[in-house]
Amino acid sequence: MVLMPGARVTFCSAVGGRWLMFPSLATPDEETVDDAGVLYAPYSDGFDEGFRPEVHGMDTYKEHARAVGREKLSAVVASLAARGRPMTRMVYAFLAGWAPHVARAHGVPTALYWIQPVAVFAVYYHYFHGHEALIASCTNDAPNAAVELPGLPPLRSSALPSVVSITSPEHPHYLLLDMMCDLFLVLDEYKPKVLVNTFDALEPSTLHAVAQFEVVAVGPVVPDEASLSSTDLFRRDDGKGYMEWLDTKPARSMVYVSFGSFLSMSKRQEEEARRGLEATGRSYLWVACKGADGGDDDVVRAQGVVVEWCDQVKVLSHPAMRCFVTHCGWNLTLEGVTSGVSMVVVPQWMDQPTVVWLVEARMGVGVRTRVDGEGAVDRDELQRCVETIMGDGKAALGIQAQADLWRGRDVGEELMGTTRKRAIDTIDTNGAPGK
CATH class of the missing domain: 3.40.50.2000 (Glycogen Phosphorylase B;)
Incomplete structure (x- = not known):
């Protein structure tokens, strides 16, 4: 992780994932700071020992995680402010699509960090904004059938994200489609900036396929051996x-x-x-x-x-x-x-x-x-x-x-340096250190 001088970053993750990132901590809700100065502050989403569909039920996950997550993340934001570390921008990912509600309650602007290609973001946006029937007609036809969406080249059904082919609530992955729908409803309401893990040379025109949002390429985001900030969800050894x-x-x-x-x-x-x-x-x-x-x-x-x-x-x-x-x-x-x-x-x-x-x-x-x-x-x-x-x-x-x-x-070091600086400049529109 590369930080601009004066920037302060707090990384918030659900307690269930926290156990995997820091298994040596005494308790999963314990805060820690790494060598780069990044503060890791967990919050509970109601499934602190991990979500298990066979135990908790898929139909209860979304509402329970959202209700508990909003309450507990709000408490983290308030605690940081009370300790002299007020949040100036909240950057959130897909699984925390409800985060802008928390940010608004604390008067904090937001940005969505989209971890997939911008082409996928554009397909989802158009799916939820009037093109569902067109996409469905393509995915139900032969693999060579193609669909033309605004700002995108013709895409065969075999090139579309699998979620847009889901038509029944009984589908095992229907929860993902439901959560994606909620994510775009919140995007429409709050209009945050969208930071995408891609780079201009790969998707130059697609970055402008959804004109309703300010979409900024900040990738490729790949691990940097020189970074002082490093965590992994799985077992590490010296290799x-x-x-x-x-x-x-x-x-x-x-x-x-x-x-x-x-x-x-x-x-x-x-x-x-x-x-x-x-x-x-x-x-x-x-x-x-x-x-x-x-x-x-x-x-x-x-x-x-x-x-x-x-x-x-x-x-x-x-x-x-x-x-x-x-x-x-x-x-x-x-x-x-x-x-x-x-x-x-x-x-x-x-x-x-x-x-x-x-x-x-x-x-x-x-x-x-x-x-x-x-x-x-x-x-x-x-x-x-x-x-x-x-x-x-x-x-x-x-x-x-x-x-x-x-x-x-452009995938080289020069791109990585300029896009990461652009990400920080984009997030911090007022020139204040990001926190």
Whole structure:
């Protein structure tokens, strides 16, 4: 995290997530300050031990979390003011879409931090503002059907975020659509600035697709090894074993595999992926939070290593890395792009289909796999796609050239410095230190 001189930042998260970020603290509601001076002040959302749908019920989550969260976050804001640390701007994310109500009660302006591409933001906005039927007609047709929305290029249904295809309250992910609707209702009411984790070179025209809001690119937001502020929701280790193993591999010979922090793969999906990787004959490093081999600790095979956690930016920037097999979550994708690694993409849900469109059609740095009805890719298809990236053919050379191009252009250090400064300047319109 890079802070401007005089800026003071307080990071508020729900107590349930706090346990994962700081497991060594005596109590989950304890405040702490890191080496960069960032204050971490948790609030309760009513699910301090974590939300479990089978216990709490999906139908109660939204209302309970909103009611408790508003009360407890308001208490945090009041406490900070009483301690001489009054809040001057509240920056909130999607899951706390109710935060502007708290900010207004304390006379504090707000900004939404949108963690997905701006194209996804624009699709959602148009979905909730008169284009629902048009989008529904596209998603219900063949995958090659396309929809034209204001400010966006024609998008095939396979490039639209999965949430806009939900039509029934019985759908397992309907809560996400419901919460997204609430988020945009609040946006319409408060008109906050929208800070997007993207960059101008990637989505230049799309940044203006929703003229009703001031939308500012502040990305790519990727971990910085020089930062004094660093937390992780999962187990960390020194990474000595897998990094030393990577050091033994030739340049651009490795495949890195990660399907994100929360995706739970079926046994069949795991087996097909493993068989496909082994069929390539390429060495691979696979990170699986719950263990891709039945929950074991680090698993070493003759050809590959499976770990529960790794320093992903360090791995992707290693000279041995050439191919990244990923579900195309936006954070993972930005880390791959900034590292210049080509991608084999296996989209699952949420924004991932749109991210794949950016990877394939906009940047040309990856190849999309064909998946079955369960979102799984079979071993032969995975082998084919990895070889498309790792081989010596025209396609592989072209994709790698594009990956090198994007790593070396506005995604570099100059962009990261200017956009982060722009973010702070945008948030602090009055010239006062942000808090």
